[in-house]
Amino acid sequence: MKLGLNLRLSQSIKLTPRLQQSIKLLHASQSELNDLIEEYLSDNVFLSTKDKNLLTKKSSQSQHCLLYTSDAADE
Numbered sequence: 001m002k003l004g005l006n007l008r009l010s011q012s013i014k015l016t017p018r019l020q021q022s023i024k025l026l027h028a029s030q031s032e033l034n035d036l037i038e039e040y041l042s043d044n045v046f047l048s049t050k051d052k053n054l055l056t057k058k059s060s061q062s063q064h065c066l067l068y069t070s071d072a073a074d075e
Contacts, residue, residue, distance in 0.1 A: 015023075028036060041047050
């Protein structure tokens with residue numbers, strides 16, 4: 001009778017939806033980022049901006065747009 005012990009170790013990375021969104025945002029250009037923010041604002045009623053003019057195509061790259069979310073959306 002042959003006795004043995006097999007041990008297998010594996011490692012994997014799961015791309016969660018939140019991680020996929022983060023990667024998408026990091027790779028976006030300024031105009032793509034503005035488009036994505038506008039899309040997120042229109043899709044989610046819990047998101048808003050302080051200044052709607054920050055999302056215009058004519059905004060300079062030095063301006064920053066702050067998004068505010070409810071605590072419930074921050075899972």
